[in-house]
Structures are given as C-alpha cells and as structure tokens.
Amino acid sequence: MQTRIKTEAEIVAMRQSGRLLATVLATLKEALEPGMTTKDLAEIAKRELRGTGGIPTFLGQYGFPDVICISLNDEIVHGIPSTKREIRSGDIVSLDFGVTYDGMITDSATSVVAGGVKNSKIDKLLIDTEASLFAGVRVLKNGVRVGDIANAIQQVLDEGNYGIVRDMVGHGVGHELHEDPNIPNYGKKGTGPKLAAGMTIAIEPMATLGDFRVYIDVDGWTVRSNDKSLAAHFEHTVLITETGAEVLTQL
Ligand code: MG
C-alpha cells in the first residue's frame, strides 16, 4: 500500500509510538554488555514495552519469531535473537525495533559496539552511516523526491568508500510496517516518486566496510554481507513537513 498523508490523530499516535521505541532502544544500549546473549536483549525489549500500550510490531510480521531484530558484525539486518548467541566485546550490535501504538507503527534501528571497545575503522563506519541517515532527513520537505533522499545518503557513504547495501531499502511506514514507496540508499537527485507533507517514511542506510552484496543465512532471515565485511544500520521514522521533517523515533 502507498503511504498516506497522516491525520493529526494518526501523527499523535506515531509520536507516542516513536517515543516508546526510542526509549526501548536507549534502554537496550544502556543494558548491553559483553557476555549477554541476543535473546537477553530481546527479553529486555519485551519487558520494557509491557504496560506502555505499545505492541512489538515485528513479532509475527511475515512470520518473524521474535520482538526485535539483532544483527552482529557481518550480519546486516533481520538477525533472530538466540540464547546461543553470546555478544562479545567489540562486536557491532545492530538493534532494529518496531512499535505499534493505537494502530500506528514506527520503525527504528541503531548500531553500537559492545563493551565500548575503540576501533577507529568501526567507529567511523557507525558515525558515517548515522550521518548519511541525517543527510537524508535534511533534504526532506513537501515535494521532495525519493531520489533526492537516496542521493543525499549515497553522497555521504560514497565519501567513506563503504559498500551501500542495495537489496534492502527504506520505506513508507505508519498503517503498515512497509508501505510504498521504497526509499533506496543510492540514487539520482530529481528522480523517483514525489513525497508530500504529512507522509511518514523510514530512512535506513545499511553500509559495510567491504562490498554491497548480501546473502540470506540458512536460518532464512539473517541478511549477511557476502564478503563477511562488518556492517552498520541506522534507521529513523520521520514525518515530512511543509518545510522540513520531524524525526519521530528520537528522544
Ligand atoms: Mg527497521
């Protein structure tokens, strides 16, 4: 379905959904410690959302078996939390979460390094991937084209010579987790569908320290880089306004 211009009441619900989502991600970042399993983090996410009126959107979405996607290192997205998957110091941990509140959905992701280990290459990958997300946010306004967003993201990632993942893209969001149009992380200015004030989209660059090609693990879910290069993923749900944008999944 095509993303709709949201009503004021729908936007109010999405603001609350985004606030809940951002709070859970902040809690997970705070709790994250080497030695925990990815399932431990999923349990915290589940517990934090309980009693808030928020529902974990991903559980059962397309058959996904848990409340959150947690992807480590060369895993880019859609990792399934597991009691067997221990997080080690220096791992890149990508947390991708969705919250439904009053029928409206927001979607957001962040990547962090476990144990606060310093590694200049990895730190730069994370900083640049998040910067590319905000470069995409900065071009938003009524009438912006998908290619304008894609190009703004690509410019930042090309600068750092990263692999820009192409098989997964941003998207409209709100009534459904994935609404049209797709929002790729590379493209040409002035091309693609026009977006209007009142629409809500998820912008989500995924970048690797190597090649852009990916494959799906034998678990049928986890998307990994072909060349095993390390990856980062940042995502915000954003409301397009007349002259700019409002990031809904940020505290
Ligand atoms: Mg997401």
Ligand code: MG
């Ligand atoms: Mg998304």
